[in-house]
Amino acid sequence: MKAGLWLAMASLIVGWAAVVDAQEATIGQPAPDFALTDTMGQAHTLSGLKGKYVVLEWTNYDCPFVKKHYRTGNMQKLQKKYVEKGVVWLSINSSAPGKQGHYPPEQWNESIKEHSSASTAVLLDPDGKVGKLYGAKTTPHMFVINPEGVLVYKGAIDDKPSFDAETVKTATNYVELALDAAMAGKPVATPETQAYGCSVKY
């Protein structure tokens, strides 16, 4: 009986640890460092961007939810607004070779032009290592990192989980809220939401 109780308690503790350890990129913790090459062949590391706000935007131009934000100009407007304020905006594609949204760098560069992307760079993560490190599940999936390298937001781009272009007009943009609060020295009111979109094509 006693042994049974201990076993039950031990399994509870083990269960608890499993739940806690499952977290990847955690709010309030240093964002995991990474090194990736962009579509122009330029190398980027997160640790090299200390002192700056960084936005990570998981993307796949062939996904209907991503299309919603680019066709309406919503994503480009956000990118432009914050890049002008000194934010480093990195779009990341984790599509594996042969999967939807995977393209060679030259084709990416054409696509980037076509989409009038205003992000700082588009990083390629074909083995999905960085995507999995951050727990990126969907496109889009957004992460905001402060100048100290701490993760202050992760989740959906806004509160309208739909591919309908109309929804952009009335959406509350969580990335905007997070950046505006953090840049004004205020706590981020909604630091984590459930992302929505297409699955990342690992």
Next chain:
Amino acid sequence: MLEKLAVTLYGSVKMGVIMGKAVIWTLVMLIGASVQVRADEAPGTAELVVDVESIQPGVPFRAGVLLRLPDHWHTYWRNAGDSGMPPEITWQLPEGFAAGPILWPAPKTFDEPPVMSFGYDREVLLSCEIRPPEDSPAAATYILEAKLVWLVCREVCIPKTNRLRLTLPAQVEPPAKASRWAELFARAKQTFPVRDDAWTFRARVNQGVLSLCATPPPGVSAGDLARAVFYPVQPNLVAYEPPAWEWSETESCLRMKRISGNKPLPDRLEGVLVVPRGKALEVNITLEK
């Protein structure tokens, strides 16, 4: 077009004796590319169906959207999980008609780590009750219309919009006659989650973990409960992971990682517990904090 080409090529592969790896790889790419079809060619059909042949004033009937998908494709439940989007049905009904909430059959899991989504494959009926007014004008016919916006996925996702329409005659005298879809509606009933007071549930949030504890009635085996899956109706509440139940003498508990946020917790936990070889149970209980 590409699909046809791929099929033709595949045919020649079968006939061919020696095939180079490169050619097979090209075929894989071609078949892969053929999945990226245009929206108007997207697989899956939607049909507006009703359980009566004619409409009587004041007598409710059931109407629904019957979704059919080819193998390997799926669409989504009311909470799509990590990716996707629930189907949206917008009714356009004759004046005075009222549509009730959609009854969502119990979903299944589509687990493509690290992404877990909830939905349906093959065939699903999303239905609701429709109540015509008592004083329906003595029209000869009524037109029911529904706009359906849904997402069909097979690795890649394709958005679809269907505008569905059905004309039904008016009928003054009872009884209402069952339609050719009546059997389909009867079958769909088996797929709805049910309340079962033989089960006891409680839910609690503590330190970023939401626990759902269940006490099953006698006869439910430990093995079955260990493989039971809980589908939360509310999005944005917990992270979706393969279920891991923990046992004590009287109950077993499922621990789910809360999506932190600072948003207020809901007062109730709503969801569906799907027990293998058992029913799908409706869970709607107070969330202790």
